[in-house]
Amino acid sequence: MRPPLRRFVSSAAVLAAALGAAAGCSSPGGSGAGDGPPSAESGTVPGSGGAPPREPGPPPVHGYTMVRALDHDPAAFTQGLVYEDGVFYESTGLYGRSSVRRLDASTGEILHRVDLGGGAFGEGLTLWNDKLYQLTWKENRGFIYDKSTLARVGVFSFPSTEGWGLTHDESRFIFSDGSDILYFLDPESFAVTGRISVRDPGGHVPRLNELEYVDGEIWANVLQTDRIARIDPETGRVVGWIDLTGLLTPEMCAEPIDVMNGIAYDAAGGRVFVTGKHWCLLFEIRVE
Numbered sequence: 001m002r003p004p005l006r007r008f009v010s011s012a013a014v015l016a017a018a019l020g021a022a023a024g025c026s027s028p029g030g031s032g033a034g035d036g037p038p039s040a041e042s043g044t045v046p047g048s049g050g051a052p053p054r055e056p057g058p059p060p061v062h063g064y065t066m067v068r069a070l071d072h073d074p075a076a077f078t079q080g081l082v083y084e085d086g087v088f089y090e091s092t093g094l095y096g097r098s099s100v101r102r103l104d105a106s107t108g109e110i111l112h113r114v115d116l117g118g119g120a121f122g123e124g125l126t127l128w129n130d131k132l133y134q135l136t137w138k139e140n141r142g143f144i145y146d147k148s149t150l151a152r153v154g155v156f157s158f159p160s161t162e163g164w165g166l167t168h169d170e171s172r173f174i175f176s177d178g179s180d181i182l183y184f185l186d187p188e189s190f191a192v193t194g195r196i197s198v199r200d201p202g203g204h205v206p207r208l209n210e211l212e213y214v215d216g217e218i219w220a221n222v223l224q225t226d227r228i229a230r231i232d233p234e235t236g237r238v239v240g241w242i243d244l245t246g247l248l249t250p251e252m253c254a255e256p257i258d259v260m261n262g263i264a265y266d267a268a269g270g271r272v273f274v275t276g277k278h279w280c281l282l283f284e285i286r287v288e
């Protein structure tokens, strides 16, 4: 039951749809719906010589090619996904059903699973110095695991009331809490060392969820959309959108599916993997 190879071509219509959706994602009181395409086009108005710097145009919307589909546990409410050396590491949520897992990246088979217990709702996950760091949603604590055994070796707290997504660059953890803000954290103390507000010409982009650091950019699932934001870590500006509409349709799975959530990057192989909450498949994709 593998879906056919499909290609999604970027188009003006897709861009318009994306900008429209972005307007719906604007923060309360923010520069939302009215600041979409008109604002983006203002940078092309002639006669502005010597005037303020131009606003960047709308970011490109990228399509995708589906390269490969792997089985994925449809019971997994995916909140974090990481790849390293032939293994996916996954964090799943929901009270009473949260877990951390190791998956065979060639088949999707669950190699090992450790449940969190009823008091914790698993969220974002990252791999740092051979240890897994898993957020919880509203418990204001995270768990540290040995990546090989999934034995819990520590706990940590983080400076936000909610934990959503987690990844890291060369020296910092990058953390989302469901707002438009991404926080940079010291990986030892978890103190906030910086933050960026994520925005595109449509305004601020809240509901940033699962994260992945990809070749100098931060990629973020935007909750309840089929889009991934490619974010400049220096400025917070969205430099591109990846629209994964149609990658998984409800007909492909026997059980109801939820939203896309889960990005993993194989830096050595340049491969991108995505899945979602209760998705029966996990995909390798190529971004166009």
Ligand SMILES: [Ca+2]
Pocket (backbone or CB within 6 Å): 080, 081, 082, 125, 166, 167, 210, 211, 212, 262, 263, 264
């Ligand atoms: Ca990830």
